[in-house]
Amino acid sequence: MKGIVFTEFLEMVEESFGLEILDYIINSSELASEGSYTAVGTYDFFEMQQMLVHLSEVTKIPVNDLIYTYGLYFFKTIESQHADIFQHYTSPIDFVSSIENHIHVQVKKIYPDAELPSFKIVNQNTQELQLIYSSERAMYMFAKALMEKTFEYYKKNVEINFELLNNQGTRVMFKIKTYGDIQ
Numbered sequence: 001m002k003g004i005v006f007t008e009f010l011e012m013v014e015e016s017f018g019l020e021i022l023d024y025i026i027n028s029s030e031l032a033s034e035g036s037y038t039a040v041g042t043y044d045f046f047e048m049q050q051m052l053v054h055l056s057e058v059t060k061i062p063v064n065d066l067i068y069t070y071g072l073y074f075f076k077t078i079e080s081q082h083a084d085i086f087q088h089y090t091s092p093i094d095f096v097s098s099i100e101n102h103i104h105v106q107v108k109k110i111y112p113d114a115e116l117p118s119f120k121i122v123n124q125n126t127q128e129l130q131l132i133y134s135s136e137r138a139m140y141m142f143a144k145a146l147m148e149k150t151f152e153y154y155k156k157n158v159e160i161n162f163e164l165l166n167n168q169g170t171r172v173m174f175k176i177k178t179y180g181d182i183q
Contacts, residue, residue: 001048001137002111003041004077009048010037012073017059025054042113045137064141064169071145078146079153092154093129093178096147097121117143122173129176133162138169147176155182 014022026035029050033043056063078085085103089095095103100119107114117135124130133140144160151158156178165171 001043001045002039002114003037003043004039005074006033006037006043006048007039008074008077009051009070010035012070013051013055016069016073017055021055021058024058025051028054040111067139068141068145071139071142072149074142075146075149075153086153091126091178092147092151092156092158093124093126093176095150095154096176097124097129097131119143127178129174131174131176132165133172133174134170136170140164140169140172140174143172144174147174151178152182156180157182 010022010026013025029035029047031047031050033041033047037043052063052066055061055066059066061069085106086095088102089098100121104116107116117133117137117139120132120134122130122132133143140162144162147160148158157180159177159179161175163173163175165173
């Protein structure tokens with residue numbers, strides 16, 4: 001997993017929960033990196049899992065809720081570092097439907113060893129999108145948060161529902177429906 005995902009996560013933990021909790025989750029985890037990350041480095045996802053579990057234990061917030069919160073937080077990184085990507089699309093449906101064949105292609109140019117989830121479009125029209133998320137990391141709540149923030153960026157109301165296609169959450173059907181502008 002790319003280091004930027006780790007560095008931004010640690011920043012979010014410090015901002016949201018404080019330095020003591022950040023130190024706790026790092027020191028409670030068995031991290032090969034010893035909790036020292038660079039944005040361009042590559043690290044074992046197991047390190048993120050450990051820190052999420054320890055954060056959940058200390059905050060009493062379920063892991064999936066923490067992953068969702070982190071997705072909301074991470075969107076600002078995309079917005080600040082890759083704002084130009086939004087200019088290529090006229091609607092959030094077009095943007096989200098392009099994740100697999102355009103956005104991830106661009107990410108791979110920057111980070112060739114990035115291990116990205118896949119998104120397979122099942123159905124699409126101007127108001128609705130159904131897609132299947134697949135990733136061994138089961139961070140579908142991170143993806144959901146990023147999708148919600150994308151619709152917010154385009155000032156569109158959205159309803160995003162999902163169905164786990166397996167117990168592990170490594171395959172998830174997202175059903176997205178947009179319904180007008182945010183007032």
